[in-house]
Amino acid sequence: MYPEEWLDEVNDRDEVVGRIERQSHWGAPQSGRFVRVVNAFVVNRQGELWIPRRTLTKRAFPGCLDMSVGGHVDAGESYEAAFQREAREELNWDISGMDWQEVAYFSPLNTSLSAFMRVYVIRSDVAPPYNPADFSGAEWLTPAALLARIEAGVPAKGDLADLVRLCADRLT
Numbered sequence: 001m002y003p004e005e006w007l008d009e010v011n012d013r014d015e016v017v018g019r020i021e022r023q024s025h026w027g028a029p030q031s032g033r034f035v036r037v038v039n040a041f042v043v044n045r046q047g048e049l050w051i052p053r054r055t056l057t058k059r060a061f062p063g064c065l066d067m068s069v070g071g072h073v074d075a076g077e078s079y080e081a082a083f084q085r086e087a088r089e090e091l092n093w094d095i096s097g098m099d100w101q102e103v104a105y106f107s108p109l110n111t112s113l114s115a116f117m118r119v120y121v122i123r124s125d126v127a128p129p130y131n132p133a134d135f136s137g138a139e140w141l142t143p144a145a146l147l148a149r150i151e152a153g154v155p156a157k158g159d160l161a162d163l164v165r166l167c168a169d170r171l172t
Helices: 079-091 143-151 160-171
Strands: 004-010 016-021 034-042 049-054 069-072 099-106 117-125 134-143
Touching: 004 034, 004 143, 016 134, 034 079, 034 160, 049 143, 069 117, 099 160, 134 143, 143 160
Parallel strands: 034 117
Antiparallel strands: 004 016, 034 049, 034 069, 049 134, 099 117
């Protein structure tokens, strides 16, 4: 059993209108109920993305390729605070002194993405000392190589390919 997690429920303008239990959110975008998420890519000087593989124990997308950082924005939390928290939890990085920036903001209403989403880039030539409870391994891939693998059938988290395509010009 997973601990109860609460997320802000937002309307079609990304304004908080209530709270929703994380488990209740699965499938919520189809019902007009939206939440917020953050995603980030670690990008090196060669323009490669650090792409981890999720552990087999993950309840969603086990064993799939993933964004470098990703997660829901908790109830009452800002996008930026969620990004910093997720980087700490998943990568074991305190990004406060690192080279990072927000590169995109997306709505599920005008994209194929699953939630309101802010996307960040962390510039680093060093692979993070990731949390082994989240990821089982990782590799550096160009956006084109990553998309080719996904198109060839390598399993990936739901929004990964769409997000790389939408952000391609901002990732290198």
